[in-house]
Amino acid sequence: MNAAEAAELALAQPDAVEADHHGRRSFRVGGRIFATLWDETHMNVMLDEDGIRTAVADRPEVCAEVWWGRRLAAVRVDLTLADPRLVTELLADAWERRAGKPRH
Numbered sequence: 001m002n003a004a005e006a007a008e009l010a011l012a013q014p015d016a017v018e019a020d021h022h023g024r025r026s027f028r029v030g031g032r033i034f035a036t037l038w039d040e041t042h043m044n045v046m047l048d049e050d051g052i053r054t055a056v057a058d059r060p061e062v063c064a065e066v067w068w069g070r071r072l073a074a075v076r077v078d079l080t081l082a083d084p085r086l087v088t089e090l091l092a093d094a095w096e097r098r099a100g101k102p103r104h
Contacts (some may be wrong), residue, residue, distance in 0.1 A: 001079040001080070001082050001083070001084060001087060002040070002041075002079060003025075003037050003039075003040045003041070003043075003079060005079075005084065006037065006043045006077075006079050006082075006087055007025060007027070007037060009084065009087050009088050009091055010027035010034075010035050010043075010091050011027065012088075013027070013029065013034070013091060013092065013095040014029070014095070014099070015029050015030070015099070016028065016029055016034075016095065017029075021033060021036055024036050024037060024038060025037040027091075028098075029095055029098050029099045030098065030099060030100075032098040032099075033046060033098070034046050034091065034094040034095050034097070034098040034099075035091055035094055036074075038076065041078065041079050041080050042076050042077065042078060042079060043076070043077045043079060043087070044066055044073075044074040044075070044076050044077075045074055045075050045077060045087075045090045045091060045093075045094045046073065046074045046094045046097070046098065047074065047075055047090065047093055047094050047097065048097060049072045051075070051090075051093055051094075051097075052065055052066075052072055052074065052075045053065075053072075055075045055090060056075060059082075059086065061078075061081060062077060062078050062081045062082050062086065063075050063076065063077055063078075064076045064078075075090065077090065
């Protein structure tokens with residue numbers, strides 16, 4: 001995958017919009033960030049701690065923990081190694097968490 005494809009998947013989430021976040025592309029729902037493109041090859045997806053740990057355990061070659069201070073805050077996805085299905089699933093989970101409602 002590349003950054004453009006990952007951005008397209010993020011924007012496919014209901015009511016998702018793109019906005020600048022300190023010079024980086026962020027993807028939001030209801031004003032809340034659910035993912036950011038950290039650089040051209042990495043996307044940070046804002047899951048809960050259990051989701052982050054599960055993603056890293058299941059796909060350690062693709063996913064890494066992102067800590068902000070003492071808080072486990074996101075999973076960093078290596079887009080060069082990720083498949084679209086994985087990225088779509090992670091984004092859907094992060095979207096649901098930020099939107100505060102299930103997608104069903």
